[in-house]
Amino acid sequence: MVLAQEWKWHLLLGLEDTLMTIRQGYEYSTFSGDSCVQKLFTLWAKYQVQPVFCDGRRELARYIEETFLAYERVSLERGSA
Numbered sequence: 901m902v903l904a905q906e907w908k909w910h911l912l913l914g915l916e917d918t919l920m921t922i923r924q925g926y927e928y929s930t931f932s933g934d935s936c937v938q939k940l941f942t943l944w945a946k947y948q949v950q951p952v953f954c955d956g957r958r959e960l961a962r963y964i965e966e967t968f969l970a971y972e973r974v975s976l977e978r979g980s981a
Contacts, residue, residue: 901947919953
């Protein structure tokens, strides 16, 4: 995470569940759902690792695809691809 900050990279943490579902918690987890959500947002505030909440694997895959396509479009517009 520190290296990503030095290189000015933007990190995303893809989660295959919605914010509200994660907030409700999981019976097999060692800490509460609220605690998990607080940790995720603290990572974002402290290290710029943005949590991305998606409703399952397919939605997350689409989010990743669209993110890379957007960066490609911007790169092409700048003429640096």
